Structures are given as structure tokens and as C-alpha cells.
Amino acid sequence: MKLAIIGAGNVGGTLGSAWATKGGHEVFFGVRSPNSDKTQALVDALGGKARAGTAAEAVAFGEMIVLATPWTATGAAIRSMGDLNGRTILDATNPLAMGPDGLGLEIGHSISAGEKVQGWAKGASVFKTLNTTGFGNMANPVFHGVKSVMFVAGDDTAKKPKVIELVAALGFEVVDAGPLRNARLLEAHAMLWIELALKRGLGRDWAFALVRR
Numbered sequence: 001m002k003l004a005i006i007g008a009g010n011v012g013g014t015l016g017s018a019w020a021t022k023g024g025h026e027v028f029f030g031v032r033s034p035n036s037d038k039t040q041a042l043v044d045a046l047g048g049k050a051r052a053g054t055a056a057e058a059v060a061f062g063e064m065i066v067l068a069t070p071w072t073a074t075g076a077a078i079r080s081m082g083d084l085n086g087r088t089i090l091d092a093t094n095p096l097a098m099g100p101d102g103l104g105l106e107i108g109h110s111i112s113a114g115e116k117v118q119g120w121a122k123g124a125s126v127f128k129t130l131n132t133t134g135f136g137n138m139a140n141p142v143f144h145g146v147k148s149v150m151f152v153a154g155d156d157t158a159k160k161p162k163v164i165e166l167v168a169a170l171g172f173e174v175v176d177a178g179p180l181r182n183a184r185l186l187e188a189h190a191m192l193w194i195e196l197a198l199k200r201g202l203g204r205d206w207a208f209a210l211v212r213r
């Protein structure tokens with residue numbers, strides 16, 4: 001599949017590399033500086049499977065769009081993407097901001113980043129996913145044979161199976177977490193990962209998984 005990845009940093013770069021190398025997908029990174037050394041090195045490392053350009057060029061190329069921009073840049077990034085009516089967006093953003101207690105969520109109980117993205121991306125089907133673990137785990141989500149879990153929340157039930165398939169191709173166990181409003185839960189869940197990883201000493205090399213009876 002042809003994928004537009006908006007943002008080619010920790011998350012965008014890792015996801016694009018994984019889909020291009022493991023899943024055989026073609027990726028187009030949409031960034032503000034496509035000719036930067038960092039972005040060009042990423043594209044070169046992926047051979048003919050990747051290219052880079054503006055966000056609008058990436059969106060014109062991709063069958064699905066992955067949003068991997070810093071929260072503060074996300075509104076501007078979406079405005080630069082052009083008409084999004086009918087498009088599918090996987091939103092990996094978390095609404096992080098510095099507060100009195102350090103890094104935290106800027107919004108949460110009554111609205112989420114996912115729902116704000118839906119408001120900005122008029123007519124698109126937005127799915128909150130790939131936000132609840134560190135970027136390093138997105139390259140290898142399997143721990144000693146156990147798949148770590150990734151959730152997908154979104155309202156478009158017709159498009160959801162394809163989104164789940166794309167996320168599962170990375171190696172995650174994927175769970176349908178219901179409608180997009182449940183992004184409020186997934187962004188808080190992401191904050192728990194960040195809290196434990198960065199402030200409580202767990203580091204980045206662990207992930208959430210499901211166990212069942």
C-alpha cells in the first residue's frame with residue numbers, strides 16, 4: 001500500500017521504516033524540510049521504498065495517512081495537507097505540554113487530540129492509534145514471543161479493519177478500542193507509559209500486553 005507519513009521524526013521515521021521493510025509498503029514522508037540531512041538519510045536508507053516532500057505531496061500519494069507530528073504543530077500540519085474529505089488518518093499524536101508537574105496532557109477528560117484532529121480534518125475518518133508505546137517498540141513490538149498491544153479507536157467501522165491490518169503488520173496484537181471519543185482513554189494510557197518510562201525508572205524497553213484466561 002502507498003502510505004503518507006506526516007512527520008519523519010522518532011515515530012514517523014520508525015513507522016515508515018518498519019512498513020517499508022517488513023510490510024513491503026511504499027512510504028512518502030511529508031515534512032516541512034524534505035531536503036534536510038536527517039530526512040534524506042532516512043529516505044536513502046529505505047532505497048526505492050521511500051521518498052520525501054511536502055505534506056500535501058505526501059497526502060496526494062498515500063492511500064492512508066499517518067499523522068506523527070508534535071502536538072503543537074499538528075493543526076498547522078493538517079492545514080498544509082489540503083483536502084482530506086474521504087481520507088483515512090491514523091493519528092499517533094499525544095497532546096503533551098509542560099505543566100507544573102512536568103510533562104503532562106494538555107487536554108483529556110472532555111476532549112482528546114484525536115477528536116481535535118477530526119475537527120480539523122473535515123470529512124476524514126480519523127483513528128487514534130500507535131500512540132501508547134515508545135517509538136522504539138514500534139520497530140519491534142514483540143517481547144520474548146509475546147506481542148505487545150496496540151489499540152485502534154475510530155468511528156468509521158467500514159474502514160477500521162484495514163487500519164487494524166496495517167497496525168498488525170508491525171507485529172502488534174491489535175484491539176479495537178471503540179469510537180474515536182475513546183482517544184481520551186488512549187491518550188491517558190499513553191501518558192501512563194510516558195510517566196513510567198521517563199519519570200518512574202522503567203526506561204523505554206517495555207510495553208503493555210494483554211493476558212487472558
Ligand SMILES: NC(=O)c1ccc[n+]([C@@H]2O[C@H](COP(=O)([O-])OP(=O)(O)OC[C@H]3O[C@@H](n4cnc5c(N)ncnc54)[C@H](OP(=O)(O)O)[C@@H]3O)[C@@H](O)[C@H]2O)c1
Nearest residue numbers: 007008009010011031032033068071073077093094134135
Ligand atoms: N516519541 C515517542 O516515543 C512517541 C510515541 C507515541 C506517540 N508519540 C507522538 O507522536 C508525535 C511525534 O513524536 P516524535 O517523537 O516522532 O516527534 P519528532 O521526533 O519531533 O518528529 C516530529 C516530525 O514532525 C515534523 N513536523 C513538524 N511540523 C510539521 C508540519 N507542520 N508539517 C509536517 N511535518 C511537521 C518534523 O519535521 P520538520 O520539522 O522537518 O517538519 C519531524 O519530522 C507526537 O505527537 C508524540 O506525542 C511519540
